[in-house]
Amino acid sequence: MSNFTFTETKIKGVYIIDVKMYGDNRGYFMETYKEEDFIAAGLDYKFVQDNQSSSRRGVLRGLHFQKTFPQAKLVRVLKGEVFDVAVDLRKSSETYGQWAGVLLSEENHRQLMIPRGFAHGFIVVSETAEFAYKCDEKYHPEDEGGLLWNDPDIAVEWPEVGEIILSEKDKKNPTLKECKMKF
Numbered sequence: 001m002s003n004f005t006f007t008e009t010k011i012k013g014v015y016i017i018d019v020k021m022y023g024d025n026r027g028y029f030m031e032t033y034k035e036e037d038f039i040a041a042g043l044d045y046k047f048v049q050d051n052q053s054s055s056r057r058g059v060l061r062g063l064h065f066q067k068t069f070p071q072a073k074l075v076r077v078l079k080g081e082v083f084d085v086a087v088d089l090r091k092s093s094e095t096y097g098q099w100a101g102v103l104l105s106e107e108n109h110r111q112l113m114i115p116r117g118f119a120h121g122f123i124v125v126s127e128t129a130e131f132a133y134k135c136d137e138k139y140h141p142e143d144e145g146g147l148l149w150n151d152p153d154i155a156v157e158w159p160e161v162g163e164i165i166l167s168e169k170d171k172k173n174p175t176l177k178e179c180k181m182k183f
């Protein structure tokens with residue numbers, strides 16, 4: 001029997017994944033990824049790179065994608081809490097330009113599966129957060145693309161966290177209208 005529950009969001013292909021935890025007097029155990037269970041749920045990805053980042057409250061990383069080497073991402077939080085967002089950039093999608101968002105935390109142990117063809121980002125809600133994710137394509141620095149986090153046409157409803165902290169690169173990201181990105 002699988003330890004995973006896969007729930008598709010309003011955007012086709014984007015899944016919230018909950019995991020059964022086994023607690024005892026030592027602490028807990030949980031599986032965080034199992035190829036055969038993901039394939040059985042229709043999520044057949046071959047992950048080739050794992051990443052981890054740490055950020056303080058108000059840090060917003062995103063919205064990021066790779067243009068010619070798109071990455072599917074399986075994302076989760078190790079410490080703290082973030083609001084995680086995927087924006088659909090698939091040209092033939094009925095939900096092109098729309099976003100899905102979910103709170104991921106060290107308490108709910110939730111994961112979000114984001115297919116290729118999306119921009120991805122998150123904002124840190126807790127004092128600090130450690131974030132981990134698997135990618136099915138390696139990092140290509142020359143291929144990076146970004147979308148402005150507060151593009152009014154996408155209108156992500158980011159939670160209120162006070163001051164928002166962006167990288168210099170992310171401050172200069174274009175809007176969807178400006179970059180017309182479609183996969």
Ligand SMILES: Cc1cn([C@H]2C[C@H](O)[C@@H](COP(=O)(O)OP(=O)(O)O[C@H]3O[C@@H](C)C(=O)[C@@H](O)[C@H]3O)O2)c(=O)[nH]c1=O
Pocket residue numbers: 051053061062064065073120121122139167
């Ligand atoms: C993403 C990445 C960055 N780096 C390096 C480049 C740079 O010097 C440093 C920090 O990179 P960034 O500022 O792009 O890191 P960050 O803003 O955390 O970028 C990440 O944001 C989230 C939202 C994503 O979805 C990821 O795909 C990725 O784009 O790390 C790698 O060596 N490998 C990687 O895979």
